[in-house]
Amino acid sequence: MKKFLILMISIVMVFSFAACGGNGGNGESGGSSESSNAYNLDMKSTEAQPMSTERASAEVLRETAQTYFGGYNYFEGTEQANLTYKDVKEHIGVDASEYRYDDTQQAELYIWYVDGDDKASLNVWFVDGKLNACGAINI
Numbered sequence: 001m002k003k004f005l006i007l008m009i010s011i012v013m014v015f016s017f018a019a020c021g022g023n024g025g026n027g028e029s030g031g032s033s034e035s036s037n038a039y040n041l042d043m044k045s046t047e048a049q050p051m052s053t054e055r056a057s058a059e060v061l062r063e064t065a066q067t068y069f070g071g072y073n074y075f076e077g078t079e080q081a082n083l084t085y086k087d088v089k090e091h092i093g094v095d096a097s098e099y100r101y102d103d104t105q106q107a108e109l110y111i112w113y114v115d116g117d118d119k120a121s122l123n124v125w126f127v128d129g130k131l132n133a134c135g136a137i138n139i
Contacts, residue, residue, distance in 0.1 A: 043108065044101050052095035055115035058139045061122040064092055065136040075131050083131040085110060088124060097121075107132055114139060 037043075039051045065071070068080075068091050075081040088110075089095055096110035107125040114120035120138035124131065 039095075039099070041099050046101050046103050048098050048100045048111075051097055051099055051110075053097075054094040055097065056092050056094055056112055056122075058114045058117070058120060060092055061112055061114060061120075061136065062139045064088070065122055065134060065139070069131075069134055073135060074133050080131055084129055085126055088131070092122075096124075105133070 039049070041049050041051070068088075069075075070078065070080055072078055072080060075083075085096075085108075092112060094112070097113040098111040100109050100111075101107075102109040102125060105125055105127075107127045110124050110126070112122045112124070117138070121136075122139060123135045123137065125133040
């Protein structure tokens, strides 16, 4: 009886470990988001996907583009080229408003809209998880 009980407990433990392993099929592609993909993004979809409803101020996004990004639009060969989505998010203070995959640039595009103004945004492209380009619109 003891052997049977030990065998049953061992089987339950094996299935418990198996259930905890793996990635759960959450759609992550090892992209730049460096998170558990809390927004369930399809990282290869070219359709706009909503993310956070929190918004940053125009001043924060302007400072990000002008100072944090050094005023550059393209980052190849700059120290900013090593920034990740996590770095940019921490600097801005909120997650991006929207995500889509930019097929023409082969890059992940995150868009931060200005609080109260959907026509003003900071668009940031990441390639292989690293900052590649940015564009500020109406900020």
